[in-house]
Amino acid sequence: MSKINFLKPDKSNLYTYLYLGSFLFFISISDVFLNSFFNVNLTGFLPNFLSFLLPLILGFIGLYFIRIEYSGINKLDLLNKHINTNNFNAILSLLIIFVIIKSIPPLLSWFVIDASFAGDSKDVCSGSGACWTYIKVWIRRFMYGMYPNAEQWRINLSFIALMLLGSVGYFATDRFKKYLTLYYVVIYPLIAFLFIFFFISGGPVFFDFSYGIIAAILSIIIGFFIPSKFKFYYFLIVPLALYIVLKYFLFFEEYIELGKLDGLNWVETGAWGGLSLTFIISFFCLIFCFPIGMAFALGRRSGFPLIRYISIGFIEFWRGVPLITVLFMSAVMFPMFLPADFFIDKLVRCIIAISLFEAAYVAEVIRGGLQALPRGQYEAAKSLGMGYWRMHIFVILPQALKLVIPGIANTFLALVKDTPLIFVVGLLEIVGMLNLAKTNPKWLGFAMEGYVFAAIIFWIICYAMSKYSYNLEQKYKTDR
């Protein structure tokens, strides 16, 4: 048997080092483990300072002993490669393991063991843990804001309906696939509008608008039967004409009364709130900011200098200011710019402001995609005799948008994360509702639970979105 040199572990005495090292490592881990889970201090007899550092020292020596290259034991090699490459890494790994072990018991006890779930008043929350009763009692407010309890089925029903309508794309057969873009870009947002304005709001807000929607839907349906040669002119003229005919010649006041959905109470937008408002705002801003952003991205790369400068000015202006000042502007400054008798709802103003703001970011992302395309693509399209719009719609944009999926997803994520800022104009989505609930005299002192709850919800939404965008990116990736 060869001599054992403890300062230099080698392969000849592999098992000695391995057993000794694992033993020390195991002791150090179990010391921390017992200490944090059962409050037992194995090394309590030592001086305070030494007892504190001992697990680290023992673990370090243990890891040093088992750091033997090409030991022939697969698992040991894997372990060394992953957490134990050198002294520095060994210490960092140990520290991370200790932090994880140390932080599990307090977190577990706060979240689950000492937490209170039952009951419906503050009295049950006397323990040291979290008070999930608070969330349970306030959940309707966090989800729906000040929306009347009896009417909340309207929000649920609209969201479920919109979700089902949104998933149409998965079930569409090949025959209908070509209409999907049209469906998602034009029809689906319109249906969503209808739901929000007539079902969730339930009142005469923008009732006038319904003529426009009916005109648009009618003209699109008829549009399918129009020969493609006249389609452009058809869509230029017919929707507007239909709108005018509907509004001023066919429908009269009596019909408006009929269309008001008398069964539903009107809920003004000031009462909307909570997570549902987050969804509504994100949804509409998402829909609006994309086409606006695309238009400005094309404008910034346009050959016409005036259009280019206007686009640059627009993009740089919105990108240069914080969203909070934009919302300030929409709240206090924008009404000054409109005729005195012209009233725009607070929520609509908010959606316009956020959409314009995010559109500038979307524009920059799309511009990145447009610039990344090789010039050959443009030239090839032109050589086939395509005009500007044809070239962009059929050749350039499909490729450019594919390239910028991650960037767009990031912008949309930023949009969702920016929605809490609408507290500036007095609309309370989930974070705003939390701040309101926190100041309720009956429920003082549960700020932590509320914020953790909201953080978990937002984290799930954002993480799911980023994973989905990653999947999309993989799906549409083409080798160049």
Add this chain to the structure above:
Amino acid sequence: MNFKLKDIVPQLITVLAVVFIFGFFTYNAQINMENRGIDFGYGFLSQESSFDVQFSLIEYDGSHSYFRAYLVGLLNTILVSVIGIIIATILGVIVGVARLSPNYLINKFAAFYVEFFRNIPLLLQIFFWYFAALRALPLPQDAEAIFGVFFLTIKGLYVPAFIWQNLSIFLYSIVAAVLAIVIIRFHAKKVQENQGKQIPVFYISLGLLFILPLLSFFIGGVGLSFEVPVLKQLATTSFIYEGGVSLPPELIALTLSLSLYTATFIAECVRAGIQGVGKGQKEAAASIGLTPNQVLKLVIMPQALRIIIPPTTNQYLNLTKNSSLAAAIAYPDLVLVFAGTALMQTGKAIEIVSITMFTYLTLSISISILMNWYNKRIAIQEK
């Protein structure tokens, strides 16, 4: 020049539309202001502001002008941004490098940090730190000293104040050290080009930066003493700390959340930058006999920085703009002091919101111009 109708019409329509929208807005604004009896003008800036600000870097109280209130807000915004940028950069670089570590645990830990903090709205984080985490801190009388001189209480962090004697001499010594370092670098480059000898510039400059200010203490008569905060009883249950510098909890919550949030994005930039340098570069540098340190310093870093710096500056800009969320927790930044309190008092919505926006705009555009210039300078010169 031959003008084509096809080229002019779209531009004309766009310009007309823009002019029409702006004209419509101005016209309405004029009518509205006439109706409400408000007159437009920036004269209010020199009027007495008559409101107080909790925390300001320059001397300020209600008797000063609105313009000074604006300066107070601006300085507070800059303060929080600068502290946030410094912390976020340090943290971001560490996490970004950690994400590339071969160590599985470190790698996953860094990834967890990034995924966790990036996916939670910044406003929620600010509220969490301010209303939940910092409220759990002890009262002033119960606070335990950290290292004997720092006191972290519910009313903020109290740190010792520096009291300098002959501060100017100390500053001059630092300037002298920097000048000397520049000269030495210049000289070293010349020596290397002419004779091929390398001078250890880094260690010399580090030494200079330490020794010259140190000398100023012994020779120049510079003195430095600390004023440690001391607990003082105001009433039976009310205590405060006197002396030292106090950082309000709003500032702490804001810098903490801003830097933790922005660090995740910076970490991703750093990671992308280092990964963006081809493996062949590293191997080629090693094969011509450079040491690992030289590979990092002369080959990897210059190329990685080219990828890292532009998006990172963008993140700095975002941090500065995000610092306007301070208004939510009543940290007196530009938005709260000027677009909040001053606007409420004067009612001059258009003037104040436009000044605020213009300030942020100037800040971002000047940085983007700087960035574009830098980008052009370091871009690879392709033939």
